[in-house]
Amino acid sequence: MTLPALIALDWGTTSLRAYLLGSDGVVLDTRTSSAGIMNLPAGGFDQAFEDTCGVWLDAHAPLPAQLPVIAAGMVGSAQGWVEAPYVETPAGADELVAGIVTVKTARGVTVHVAPGVLEKGTLPNVMRGEETQIFGALFGEPALGGSAGKSGGALIGLPGTHAKWAFVTDERIERFYTFMTGETFSALRDHTILGRTMHPSATHDEPAFLRGVDTARDAGQAGLLATIFSTRTLGLTGQLSAEQQPDYLSGLLIGHELRGLNEVLARQQSSLAGRTLRLIGNDALCKRYRAALVRFGCHDAPTVAHATERGLYRIAALAGLIAAPVRAA
Amino acid sequence: MTLPALIALDWGTTSLRAYLLGSDGVVLDTRTSSAGIMNLPAGGFDQAFEDTCGVWLDAHAPLPAQLPVIAAGMVGSAQGWVEAPYVETPAGADELVAGIVTVKTARGVTVHVAPGVLEKGTLPNVMRGEETQIFGALFGEPALGGSAGKSGGALIGLPGTHAKWAFVTDERIERFYTFMTGETFSALRDHTILGRTMHPSATHDEPAFLRGVDTARDAGQAGLLATIFSTRTLGLTGQLSAEQQPDYLSGLLIGHELRGLNEVLARQQSSLAGRTLRLIGNDALCKRYRAALVRFGCHDAPTVAHATERGLYRIAALAGLIAAPVRAA
Numbered sequence: 001m002t003l004p005a006l007i008a009l010d011w012g013t014t015s016l017r018a019y020l021l022g023s024d025g026v027v028l029d030t031r032t033s034s035a036g037i038m039n040l041p042a043g044g045f046d047q048a049f050e051d052t053c054g055v056w057l058d059a060h061a062p063l064p065a066q067l068p069v070i071a072a073g074m075v076g077s078a079q080g081w082v083e084a085p086y087v088e089t090p091a092g093a094d095e096l097v098a099g100i101v102t103v104k105t106a107r108g109v110t111v112h113v114a115p116g117v118l119e120k121g122t123l124p125n126v127m128r129g130e131e132t133q134i135f136g137a138l139f140g141e142p143a144l145g146g147s148a149g150k151s152g153g154a155l156i157g158l159p160g161t162h163a164k165w166a167f168v169t170d171e172r173i174e175r176f177y178t179f180m181t182g183e184t185f186s187a188l189r190d191h192t193i194l195g196r197t198m199h200p201s202a203t204h205d206e207p208a209f210l211r212g213v214d215t216a217r218d219a220g221q222a223g224l225l226a227t228i229f230s231t232r233t234l235g236l237t238g239q240l241s242a243e244q245q246p247d248y249l250s251g252l253l254i255g256h257e258l259r260g261l262n263e264v265l266a267r268q269q270s271s272l273a274g275r276t277l278r279l280i281g282n283d284a285l286c287k288r289y290r291a292a293l294v295r296f297g298c299h300d301a302p303t304v305a306h307a308t309e310r311g312l313y314r315i316a317a318l319a320g321l322i323a324a325p326v327r328a329a
Numbered sequence: 330m331t332l333p334a335l336i337a338l339d340w341g342t343t344s345l346r347a348y349l350l351g352s353d354g355v356v357l358d359t360r361t362s363s364a365g366i367m368n369l370p371a372g373g374f375d376q377a378f379e380d381t382c383g384v385w386l387d388a389h390a391p392l393p394a395q396l397p398v399i400a401a402g403m404v405g406s407a408q409g410w411v412e413a414p415y416v417e418t419p420a421g422a423d424e425l426v427a428g429i430v431t432v433k434t435a436r437g438v439t440v441h442v443a444p445g446v447l448e449k450g451t452l453p454n455v456m457r458g459e460e461t462q463i464f465g466a467l468f469g470e471p472a473l474g475g476s477a478g479k480s481g482g483a484l485i486g487l488p489g490t491h492a493k494w495a496f497v498t499d500e501r502i503e504r505f506y507t508f509m510t511g512e513t514f515s516a517l518r519d520h521t522i523l524g525r526t527m528h529p530s531a532t533h534d535e536p537a538f539l540r541g542v543d544t545a546r547d548a549g550q551a552g553l554l555a556t557i558f559s560t561r562t563l564g565l566t567g568q569l570s571a572e573q574q575p576d577y578l579s580g581l582l583i584g585h586e587l588r589g590l591n592e593v594l595a596r597q598q599s600s601l602a603g604r605t606l607r608l609i610g611n612d613a614l615c616k617r618y619r620a621a622l623v624r625f626g627c628h629d630a631p632t633v634a635h636a637t638e639r640g641l642y643r644i645a646a647l648a649g650l651i652a653a654p655v656r657a658a
Contacts, residue, residue, distance in 0.1 A: 122548050123555070124562035162522075162558065178562075179554040180521065187516040192509065193491075219451050221596065223589030224553045225508040225582065226452070229491065233453035233507075253554065260552030267550065 002026050004060060005322050007053055007067050008312035009111075011075035012129055013038050017308070018052045023322055025313040027306075029056065037074045037081075045081040046106045057109065068321035069111045070312050073129035076101065076113040086118035086126060092172040093135045097319045114315050117173055125178050129308075130164045133280045136311025137304040138171055144278060155277040157301070159254075159285045165261055177264065179257040185250055188228060194249060197235045199242035206291065208244035212251020213292045216259050224256045254292045262296060273297030280307045331355050333389060334651050336382050336396050337641035338440075340404035341458055342367050346637070347381045352651055354642040356635075358385070366403045366410075374410040375435045386438065397650035398440045399641050402458035405430065405442040415447035415455060421501040422464045426648045443644055446502055454507050458637075459493045462609045465640025466633040467500055473607060484606040486630070488583075488614045494590055506593065508586040514579055517557060523578060526564045528571035535620065537573035541580020542621045545588050553585045583621045591625060602626030609636045 002022030010017040014036035020029040035041055035048035043050075053069070060067050076084035082103035087095045099115035116128030134156055138144050144154050153169035161182035167174045189195045220227050231249045234240035240248055262272050275298050279286040286303040293301050316322055331351030339346040343365035349358040364370055364377035372379075382398070389396050405413035411432035416424045428444035445457030463485055467473050473483045482498035490512045495505035518524045549556050560578045563569035569577055591601050604627050608615040615632040622630045645651055 118566070120566070122544060123559040124566050124568075125558070126562055126565060177551055177555050178558040179551075180523075180558050181554050183521045184517070184554055184557075187520040188513070191516040191520045192512045194509075215451060221589065221592040222506055222508075223585050223592070225510050225513060225586055226506050226589055228513075229454070229507040229509050230452040233455055236455060237447070237449070237453050239453075256552050257554055260550065260555055263550040263552070 002028065004028055004056065004067060006313065006316050007056060007069045008309055008316065009049075009053075009069065009071035009075065010073055010129065010132075010308045010312065011071050011080075012036050012073045016048060016052055018056075019309045019312065020056050021309065021313055025310065027309055037077070037079060045075070045103075049105055049111070050107065054107075057107065066109055068316060069109055070114065070316040070319070070321060071111055072114040072132040072312060072315070076115055077128055080113070081111070082113055084113045084115035086116050089117060089119040089176070090169070090172040090174050091117045091131065092170075093138075093315060093318055095172075096131060096135070096315055100315075100319055112316070112319060112321060114312075117176075119175050125176055127164055127166075127176065127178070130158050130166070130280075131173060132311035132315060133158065133307040134166055134168065134173060134311070135314055136307035136309070137278055137280055138168065139310050139314045140304065140306070141278075142171075144168070155275065156304075157277060157279050157281075157289065159279065159281045159289045163257060177261070179260065181253050181257050185253050188253075189246060189249065194228065194231050194245070197232060197242055198245040198249075200246065201243040204288075205244050205247040208240065208247040209251040209288065210291065210295060211240075212248040212253075213255035213258070213295045214251075216252050216255025217295060220256055220259050224253070227252055227256070250288070251292065254289060255295070258292055258296050271297070274299075276300045279303045331357065333357055333385065333396060335642065335645050336385060336398045337638055337645065338378075338382075338398065338400035338404065339402055339458060339461075339637045339641065340400050340409075341365050341402045345377060345381055347385075348638045348641065349385050350638065350642055354639065356638055366406070366408060374404070374432075378434055378440070379436065383436075386436065395438055397645060398438055399443065399645040399648070399650060400440055401443040401461040401641060401644070405444055406457055409442070410440070411442055413442045413444035415445050418446060418448040418505070419498070419501040419503050420446045420460065421499075422644060422647055424501075425460060425464070425644055429644075429648055441645070441648060441650060443641075446505075448504050454505055456493055456495075456505065456507070459487050459495070459609075460502060461640035461644060462487065462636040463495055463497065463502060463640070464643055465636035465638070466607055466609055467497065468639045468643045469633065469635070470607075471500075473497070484604065485633075486606060486608050486610075486618065488608065488610045488618045492586060506590070508589065510582050510586045514582050517582075518575060518578065523557065523560050523574070526561055526571055527574040527578075529575065530572040533617075534573050534576040537569065537576040538580040538617065539620065539624060540569075541577040541582075542584035542587070542624045543580075545581050545584025546624060549585055549588050553582070556581055556585070579617070580621065583618060584624070587621055587625050600626070605629045608632045 005023035006021040008019040016033045016035045018031045033052045041047045084101040087099040117131045119125040153167045156166045158164040163179040163181045166176040334352035335350040337348040345362045345364045347360045362381045370376045413430040416428040446460045448454040482496045487493040492508040492510045496503045
């Protein structure tokens with residue numbers, strides 16, 4: 001039986017997921033709470049931590065043999081428990097470890113908070129939490145690390161409210177893009193005229209979704225601001241039912257995201273077509289992206305499982321918080 | 330002194346503007362009401378019409394010498410007073426006249442409602458009201474009508490909640506695009522994370538606005554979903570103040586609209602650079618577009634004044650509602 005060796009926290013804006021891990025990285029227990037950093041209980045971070053992890057700490061040996069704690073995500077932002085300033089691209093796991101900042105809990109436990117990653121430039125980009133998932137994916141599949149010789153390195157997509165696409169070369173995050181796809185979809189559906197003719201549907205309408213993807217791909221040259229209006233006009237002209245409109249709009253937006261990504265790839269003489277990449281995220285959303293990627297000629301985009309806890313484990317190991325192999329075999 | 334000869338109504342979703350015109354088209358009086366078709370008083374269309382135009386009708390000779398009434402805009406939609414089905418592109422003033430539908434008011438006055446225009450296709454487009462403004466602009470400046478020989482015809486932009494860009498050839502609306510720029514701006518500002526770091530500013534920040542336009546033009550290849558996130562990250566990295574962020578985002582969106590329009594033009598071997606076009610809309614917004622157009626090399630984009638009332642007057646004249654010259658000299 002594996003003994004607990006690490007508490008790993010994925011602490012974002014709207015949720016806190018805690019993992020109790022063994023020294024070999026196996027997940028012994030998981031606890032999830034809605035106490036994201038924008039939704040903390042009275043008592044703040046400390047109380048949320050106690051509510052979620054107290055039972056594990058109580059069951060374990062007391063100080064000084066306390067379980068080490070690693071955390072990543074918005075908990076390290078300026079609005080977080082303690083600010084772990086961004087490390088800049090190109091950023092590898094070693095840079096993340098060097099950027100760890102600690103905070104002591106009321107109980108006296110030291111929480112190690114990993115930093116996010118910043119890419120400077122005309123369009124600066126930031127991530128907090130995704131970098132840990134990316135290193136978790138690389139841990140499980142080192143070949144993904146991407147050599148500089150390959151066009152732009154390995155490509156990893158993290159669909160979501162703010163989707164990220166990261167280029168990884170020599171196991172370092174070289175650069176990345178943020179697409180506000182999920183949040184823009186919600187804003188358009190709930191707060192523009194497009195929502196007024198929509199009916200929610202319990203089932204996913206794949207043809208409507210793919211029609212949106214194809215429209216963005218083939219007729220999207222005027223840009224998103226122009227194509228989204230077709231959600232309404234296809235309805236007005238009897239070509240898209242009220243129930244189909246949400247999935248069509250979702251397809252349009254994801255299609256525009258992939259069209260944009262393809263433009264970025266084109267500038268480095270590459271393309272989504274025929275490319276191998278990895279997705280990290282919830283299954284339903286990754287499935288949606290996989291279907292959209294096929295329309296861009298990309299047929300090899302599996303989802304990486306357990307990226308979050310693997311990434312946290314790996315960073316903790318590299319930081320010396322646990323005795324463990326720091327590189328995958 | 331010119332006698333009243335026509336009541337002309339620009340009746341949209343959120344407002345009703347009524348013009349009392351002379352037989353030569355001169356504006357004798359104007360009345361504005363918030364009784365758009367989504368904001369009608371008890372008593373509905375009839376009451377809104379009476380509230381706005383009753384005083385003019387009372388002052389005029391009774392039936393059968395009643396003042397003729399022409400209307401355009403959402404009043405002719407399926408949610409309007411009477412539905413005037415869309416006429417299809419290519420659509421000239423004659424097609425609009427042929428599509429007029431009438432409704433009789435409680436007072437016994439006949440209101441002539443002009444139809445909107447529909448362009449079929451993968452991305453269908455519709456307009457209601459803008460077609461009348463476009464014909465008003467052509468009435469004042471017939472050379473604008475655009476001969477087929479010129480690349481794609483004349484180009485007329487109507488900035489707004491749903492911005493329209495119409496290509497006009499031989500005085501007919503050949504095709505057009507709808508960009509949901511204004512409404513998307515509001516949805517992003519008021520209902521996404523981008524608004525959280527913004528402070529409203531009483532003054533327009535031209536440098537911030539133009540920075541957004543330039544970013545969309547020069548670094549917009551990944552698309553709107555990617556560039557908008559820079560509103561936040563430029564703030565996070567101390568490069569854009571909270572007060573600058575609204576104008577920067579506005580510049581980004583208008584920049585993406587013009588970038589998209591430029592892509593459309595590129596496919597017909599044309600470009601915004603060096604092009605002559607016309608704008609129709611409120612002065613502040615047209616000024617903003619003009620500044621953005623300069624960044625795309627377009628230095629000749631004056632605003633056409635009085636397009637709405639001129640368009641209504643012209644259609645009424647063509648329909649025989651008033652004795653007037655139907656073609657400009």
